[in-house]
Amino acid sequence: MTTSSDPTAAGGDADRIRQLERELERHRFRSSLDDVRLQSLYDVGLAIASTLDREQLIDEILLRAVALLDARRGALFLYDNGGLRLAGAVGGDAVARLDIEPEDLSRLTEEFSADQLLPGAEYALAHPIEADVRRLGVLVVGDKESRSGVGPFGDADSPTLGLFASQAAIALENARLHRDALAKERLEHEMQLASEIQQRLLPRSLPHLEGYSFAAWNRSARHVGGDYHDLIPLADDRVALVLADVSGKGVPASLLVSTVHSALRLLLEQCGVAATLLRRLNDHVAEASTSNKFITFFIAEINSTGSLLYGNAGHNPALLVSADGSVRELGSGGMPLGMIAGSPYRTAELPMQPSDVLCIYSDGLTEAENRQGEEFGLPLLREVLLEARNEPPQVIVDRVCRAVELFSDGLPQGDDQTLVIARRTS
């Protein structure tokens, strides 16, 4: 066996061993970094599944992209109201918005310098964020670090950034869908609540007045409607019949209906059916509603002596159908409620003879359309009422509803429909 006693050779072996150890250490470091990269991509996928908060997701994606690419900084831009706006930045400032079309995003770093995207940066790498075929925005990282400073990103960095951009797209779309679903659920809950409130405002029973019979019917076009009706017993053998149509639909209209209901009951006790009631109700609605809300309103008071006193604030004319076949229109005596505070109103009085029928309706009935786009209209309503004038009020309601249904031929109801019928029987 030969041994070497040369110390130089032994020292050279030691150096070689140390060099190998350092190379091994570097190899282990790089290999571990690859593990970190894979783990990060996996973790971003898990984060997508566990959080639907858009801001948190943007933060997560940016932090991981910047760290994994050894970038000094990064930013995420998203299209919002037509413009590409900054949604998040890490490691430094970023420009607030960019004027670039989605189809040009792949050339972002050709159109803008690194400094223009990330003020102070020398190098930038960008990748569009795409969901299906839509470009949602762009992910940008700046200044790749090494121990000696910053430099350009390498060929391998673009695919890595692309992977993060893909994850960002999925995350953002999920967050958007979740947000939309929550908003829809909230709206449905509010609509349900408003519907329940409104149902409680509707008359639960018909009043009793000697010599008269009544019927009422209502169907909302949506969950919550803008039509309101009531039949209110008053002192001294009187009944007030009310129909109001609030502009707009849904929850805001329903809330205004509730306001009218409360105010009306109070004012009826104070001043009865009179021009004063309409004036005060008008002022109340003008104060309570937003500028684009108003209410067409019809109120009639009938009593056991056969007197009919009415007020009409911009509503379609009620119809008084007599046994002899004549039809009288009870037209408007003032503007819809809520349009202009302080507006004047007038009421009118006329006799209601035995067998006369009073029909108060909302324009959802007369404006119901057929498949040719024609409206049911007042002439057709008059015709149905004339044919049914000798029938009990409920039958009259049924005949009108049936006629409108046949006319509409299955088309969806476009507006709330309400009908109040009073017939003097003796």
Add this chain to the structure above:
Amino acid sequence: MTEQLKVTVDKRDGLTVIYTDGYINNQGGEEIARQAAGLIEAGETTLLLNLAQTKIVNSIGISILIEVLENMLEREGRLAFCQLTPTIEKTFHIMGLAQYAPIYADEDAALSGLAAGASGSEEE
């Protein structure tokens, strides 16, 4: 402009704690290394790095932290970490830092653990 890492040093119950605020990258890592070197020269044998205000560490920063760790180990000192984000803690485990430097949930846990001479990750 680029945000620089802020590094502050404090003492807590006899333990020297280095607090980082910001991104541990090349610049940030160098600052930590500089502060740690000064403390080691001054005779400190145990250092705790509190990363509560740090959300990112890149590979350059990790390589510098490894050097700081090696520096401590060569002098038979100890380096520990606390208040890491889950992401950073996972990275430290993958990169092997956790094998030589214990990771604690917070400073209280670090104080108890280091006093007891514990090693490895500990959760409160």
